[in-house]
Amino acid sequence: MNYWAIFKKGIFEQNPIFRLALSLCPALAVTSNVFSALGMGMAVMFVITSNNVIVSIVRRWVNPKVRVPVFITIIATIVTLTQLLLEAFLPALYKELGIYLALIVVFAIILARAEVFAMKNGIVPSFFDGLGMGAGFALAMLAVGTIREVFGTGAFLGIPVLPASYNGPLILILAPGAFMVIGLMIGMFNVIGQWQDKRAEEKQKANQLTVQRGEA
């Protein structure tokens, strides 16, 4: 298997937020500034990768009938670990994320990757799948967080980037702004996806034509 392909599909083709529309709750709740968005993205990336690896290791001994409770227990363990680590070493981020850190346990994307990928694949592909999905999630969080913070407050990571006279729409930092930004981003990704499909189709047709000509 091509590890690069496994890694890459999580970034664009199957981006958790923009293409699969999974785990929209954190994408709406903690993206009002770049700092917490990126922190949440990184935390999820860590959890999803470790979870994929562990599930992949234990999958032979797990009875399929009880796999979901087992997954949840593993995820909860990793999340608790992350929570304690953040509280110890990054208390600012820990405070910022609040309840949403504990909520990582029930993020759909983590359970989905364990169920769809790690349960059926070896340790190394599972690791890259988790890494790719986590990176896609973190990048999406970063994109939404950047748009909301820069255009809502005129700053990036708290550092002003737009002129002080910029008086941005407050709605971007509020909940309805999150819905609007994510909706428009999903729309944009759909347009790009359609455009790519169309191009791939045309390429295939062109290839077929050359093959036919070659035969003739």
Added chain:
Amino acid sequence: MTEAKLDLGKLSVSASPHIRCDESIAKIMWMVNLALAPAALFSIYRFGWSSLTIMVLCIVAAVVTEYAIQKWQGKPVTINDGSAFLTGLLLAMNIPSTLPWYMPVFGSIVAIAIAKHTMGGLGFNIFNPALVGRAVLLASWPVAMTKWPTMTSQIDGMTSATPLGILKLQGYEKLVEVFGDKMTMYKSLFLGSRSGSMGETAAILLILGGVFLIYRGYIKWQVPVVMIGTVGVLTAVFGQDPIMHMMSGGLILGAFFMATDMVTIPITVKGQVVFAAGAGALTVLIRLLGGYPEGVCYAILLMNAVTPLIDLGFKPRKFGARR
């Protein structure tokens, strides 16, 4: 008795419908714009040239956004039908004339691009675009959106609260005191010499425009009457001054021009009455119990959201079907 001659030229074979009226989307939309014109002109007279600037900004932004989106999507461009023009004008009527230029532009773009075209364009939007634009502006710049030009002076920069704002914060006695006495207050509210959004002040001109639309048959009289009536009855029940409540805020503008938007209200008259009563009741709830002094905008938007539900409940009976 003369023998009827068969005029073959007049016999044409075609598919139904055979009888057409001369109404069209464009005609209706421009008529609504015309009905709004007196109140719009009055707002220029009342609030000065800044009012005209805001109106032009809103309308131009709305029309340009509509053009850009329809061009980009490869749909037929329908900027001449007046619907984008109307959205811009209605949005301008709903905001104070003291806003800096980018706020009305942002509101118009949101109204057309997000409230109208992400739903599929004219006829598919579930929420009234102008009201969505206003709600977004209110959430985005709450301070600028609640600074109103004063009632007594037209000097830029002088601001004061709307009658409903005074009522909310300082009580009814203070409100009467501001105007002098009760009769003066009613007169001021009726003739429009009070602070407020650009197009909502002149009750009489708005009613005139609304009556014109009712006469033309574009809106049902039941909607504004029921909505304003509900507000009057409920405020009287709660021990408030119903006449003041019925004439202040954006109620008259909302009841005649926005609650009656053909796209976003129920289809049957019965459904529309329910819609109007709901919008009126929500307005009173927000005004008396909510955190905002005025609630017409949110009341109509909330009722827009339940319009499909109302339509389900008031399906006309098929001819011959059992009750």
